[in-house]
Amino acid sequence: MQNFEFWNPVKIVFGRGTIPTVGKHVKEHGRKALLVYGQGSIKRNGVYDQVVGSLNEAGVKVVEFPGVQPNPVLSHVRKGVKLGQDEKVDVVLAVGGGSVIDESKALAGSIATGSDVWDVFQGTAAYDAALPLVDVLTVPAAGSEMNNGLVITNEEARIKDGGCFGPHLYPKVSICDPTVMDTVPRQYMLYAAADVLSHLLEAYLNHEDPNTAVQDRYVEGLCRNVRESLEAILARPDDYDAKATFMWAATLAWNQLALAGIGPFQMPCHMLEHTVSSLYPRVAHGAGLSVLQPAWMAWKTQREPRRVARFAREVMGVREADDAQAARRGVQLLCDWLAGFGAPLRLSELGIDAAGVDALVAHAAKQAVWWELNAVYTPEAIREIFASCE
Amino acid sequence: MQNFEFWNPVKIVFGRGTIPTVGKHVKEHGRKALLVYGQGSIKRNGVYDQVVGSLNEAGVKVVEFPGVQPNPVLSHVRKGVKLGQDEKVDVVLAVGGGSVIDESKALAGSIATGSDVWDVFQGTAAYDAALPLVDVLTVPAAGSEMNNGLVITNEEARIKDGGCFGPHLYPKVSICDPTVMDTVPRQYMLYAAADVLSHLLEAYLNHEDPNTAVQDRYVEGLCRNVRESLEAILARPDDYDAKATFMWAATLAWNQLALAGIGPFQMPCHMLEHTVSSLYPRVAHGAGLSVLQPAWMAWKTQREPRRVARFAREVMGVREADDAQAARRGVQLLCDWLAGFGAPLRLSELGIDAAGVDALVAHAAKQAVWWELNAVYTPEAIREIFASCE
Numbered sequence: 159m160q161n162f163e164f165w166n167p168v169k170i171v172f173g174r175g176t177i178p179t180v181g182k183h184v185k186e187h188g189r190k191a192l193l194v195y196g197q198g199s200i201k202r203n204g205v206y207d208q209v210v211g212s213l214n215e216a217g218v219k220v221v222e223f224p225g226v227q228p229n230p231v232l233s234h235v236r237k238g239v240k241l242g243q244d245e246k247v248d249v250v251l252a253v254g255g256g257s258v259i260d261e262s263k264a265l266a267g268s269i270a271t272g273s274d275v276w277d278v279f280q281g282t283a284a285y286d287a288a289l290p291l292v293d294v295l296t297v298p299a300a301g302s303e304m305n306n307g308l309v310i311t312n313e314e315a316r317i318k319d320g321g322c323f324g325p326h327l328y329p330k331v332s333i334c335d336p337t338v339m340d341t342v343p344r345q346y347m348l349y350a351a352a353d354v355l356s357h358l359l360e361a362y363l364n365h366e367d368p369n370t371a372v373q374d375r376y377v378e379g380l381c382r383n384v385r386e387s388l389e390a391i392l393a394r395p396d397d398y399d400a401k402a403t404f405m406w407a408a409t410l411a412w413n414q415l416a417l418a419g420i421g422p423f424q425m426p427c428h429m430l431e432h433t434v435s436s437l438y439p440r441v442a443h444g445a446g447l448s449v450l451q452p453a454w455m456a457w458k459t460q461r462e463p464r465r466v467a468r469f470a471r472e473v474m475g476v477r478e479a480d481d482a483q484a485a486r487r488g489v490q491l492l493c494d495w496l497a498g499f500g501a502p503l504r505l506s507e508l509g510i511d512a513a514g515v516d517a518l519v520a521h522a523a524k525q526a527v528w529w530e531l532n533a534v535y536t537p538e539a540i541r542e543i544f545a546s547c548e
Numbered sequence: 549m550q551n552f553e554f555w556n557p558v559k560i561v562f563g564r565g566t567i568p569t570v571g572k573h574v575k576e577h578g579r580k581a582l583l584v585y586g587q588g589s590i591k592r593n594g595v596y597d598q599v600v601g602s603l604n605e606a607g608v609k610v611v612e613f614p615g616v617q618p619n620p621v622l623s624h625v626r627k628g629v630k631l632g633q634d635e636k637v638d639v640v641l642a643v644g645g646g647s648v649i650d651e652s653k654a655l656a657g658s659i660a661t662g663s664d665v666w667d668v669f670q671g672t673a674a675y676d677a678a679l680p681l682v683d684v685l686t687v688p689a690a691g692s693e694m695n696n697g698l699v700i701t702n703e704e705a706r707i708k709d710g711g712c713f714g715p716h717l718y719p720k721v722s723i724c725d726p727t728v729m730d731t732v733p734r735q736y737m738l739y740a741a742a743d744v745l746s747h748l749l750e751a752y753l754n755h756e757d758p759n760t761a762v763q764d765r766y767v768e769g770l771c772r773n774v775r776e777s778l779e780a781i782l783a784r785p786d787d788y789d790a791k792a793t794f795m796w797a798a799t800l801a802w803n804q805l806a807l808a809g810i811g812p813f814q815m816p817c818h819m820l821e822h823t824v825s826s827l828y829p830r831v832a833h834g835a836g837l838s839v840l841q842p843a844w845m846a847w848k849t850q851r852e853p854r855r856v857a858r859f860a861r862e863v864m865g866v867r868e869a870d871d872a873q874a875a876r877r878g879v880q881l882l883c884d885w886l887a888g889f890g891a892p893l894r895l896s897e898l899g900i901d902a903a904g905v906d907a908l909v910a911h912a913a914k915q916a917v918w919w920e921l922n923a924v925y926t927p928e929a930i931r932e933i934f935a936s937c938e
């Protein structure tokens with residue numbers, strides 16, 4: 159195990175009926191909230207009314223800032239920063255999924271410090287403070303509710319970038335009510351599952367230290383939770399406990415506990431997916447990962463099957479003793495499982511035809527340099543992976 | 549899954565060579581530290597010199613308060629509170645295992661508030677503040693380094709009591725260097741393992757909600773980590789990674805993550821062990837649990853084997869389909885495993901003869917009322933359990 163520091167000060171408020179507590183929690187941190195949300199689904203599913211009702215009851219003033227896009231964009235962040243500064247809000251309340259919470263972290267940091275988020279990404283500015291951030295999670299997938307990371311797309315430069323930028327970006331309180339999943343479309347549940355599995359598997363499959371037994375078993379347990387709970391949710395949409403299992407597993411998958419002690423790790427599938435959703439902004443992050451994670455695992459199996467074989471045995475129940483055979487069988491079972499629900503496994507299913515692959519390869523090759531993964535992820539290797547899932 | 553709030557703000561600094569960072573961490577929270585430790589083993593193993601050297605280098609003033617006993621006692625807490633208040637310390641530094649950290653929580657709370665810890669236990673006073681607490685862990689077992697709980701023995705009343713008393717008692721920073729285990733005697737490693745397994749298993753085996761898949765897999769993974777790492781440590785005392793696995797698993801076992809969402813739970817083995825170490829203060833907490841946890845599991849198997857059977861299958865690798873058979877086999881394997889290392893399985897091995905059982909039963913029956921477990925743990929049931937491991 160490698161040396162590490164672990165610190166995660168987020169308070170999770172979890173369970174059915176917890177959304178009406180949001181006013182109380184926001185009021186502990188401020189009097190005037192920037193209410194950040196997306197394209198308006200929270201107005202259709204009743205979450206908006208619960209949130210605004212609770213804020214009113216608590217006497218918190220509200221400045222609304224809707225319109226966050228899936229794969230949130232820089233220009234919208236900058237608008238929100240101006241609004242928040244003009245209105246002198248003192249707390250940010252995100253109501254949404256990972257995109258809304260990610261953008262809200264940038265807003266909390268930039269409103270407090272005046273630093274532009276893209277400058278922070280470039281390292282020419284820093285978030286040495288942030289407004290307090292509270293969130294109400296509406297789609298469990300990204301894990302943003304229990305970490306200090308964020309991803310923003312610079313739509314002019316067509317670059318999706320991000321990272322973790324200091325101790326101030328952790329939400330103070332994240333309210334996680336599994337009943338919000340009642341209105342998440344089936345297809346988005348599949349994307350959510352692909353995202354969570356990818357969060358769990360990327361570091362698990364891509365670190366060098368062989369002595370990570372605690373982290374390995376933690377990840378394997380959560381993978382099995384995702385697998386079993388997704389099956390239950392799709393079979394019985396009313397199953398509250400399956401939704402609770404999925405939601406809590408999604409949060410724990412990306413709260414940095416799985417990373418503590420494993421040392422340096424890589425996230426090649428996320429790198430490749432950032433290319434896909436930079437060039438095809440309408441492709442959901444989870445949809446891209448549904449295609450790329452298994453494709454990458456098949457590619458990896460041909461080179462170094464050891465860790466994929468462990469996944470196959472511990473998560474997919476494969477019994478083959480030979481690593482290469484076990485890994486191949488595990489990837490096949492994963493593909494069958496995803497395809498059985500109708501999750502995409504091919505770029506063509508995302509609306510990307512063979513002619514698009516050249517542009518993906520060129521973009522991803524640049525990303526690989528930026529992510530310092532280009533020693534392994536050469537243009538040839540990247541082409542191989544994209545071509546395998548055309 | 550039951551509704552829950554989870555919040556754990558402890559910063560863990562983990563790995564070899566981390567002890568000399570203690571001065572820096574303490575200095576972030578105060579200028580004059582009450583240095584709390586036990587019977588002096590830290591002077592023999594070099595930890596004391598590293599700690600004091602680091603504090604001196606950081607310019608932190610030190611007031612020493614040694615002499616914490618295993619099963620820390622109320623009279624010693626009261627002495628430390630007076631010393632800390634007289635000396636106007638502004639931070640508490642615990643260097644030791646669970647006993648030292650537990651007592652230091654009481655010191656941090658009582659020095660800051662003036663409330664006596666026993667009054668806090670009785671509910672007639674509260675810790676609405678505490679001095680900041682930093683610790684250097686020297687024996688991984690109790691998990692006190694990543695929670696806000698503490699247990700103190702009132703030696704006059706012969707009662708061991710405790711609980712979690714508010715958000716102020718979490719350590720700010722816990723420094724966990726697995727190399728401290730180099731000097732932990734073999735027998736104490738066994739007691740540590742028994743303590744950690746009991747922390748994991750009590751709530752796992754004693755809650756009602758059947759929908760706790762996330763928490764179950766988390767616990768099962770950690771149990772397997774403890775099992776495998778203890779075997780490795782005893783076979784190869786130089787195996788750093790095994791010690792790191794054990795130490796991190798011990799911390800994660802009792803940081804409240806396994807409890808979040810399971811709803812009400814009971815800890816009958818800890819209740820019975822508190823009786824043992826109240827009446828026999830020289831019996832190590834882990835030694836008592838090494839006897840009582842398997843004995844209780846055998847007793848439980850006769851009544852309701854379902855959860856013990858799950859443990860048997862998921863942790864001990866038992867394959868029997870019938871719950872009662874699987875549970876019996878699992879308990880047998882656990883006993884064989886403990887006994888194979890020389891861990892105690894009988895009260896007689898703790899120096900408690902058959903004549904002592906009457907007093908244990910009488911004391912435990914009172915404890916059961918206090919713990920509100922007396923509906924199940926009648927004097928007859930308690931006698932059955934103690935008698936089964938005489």
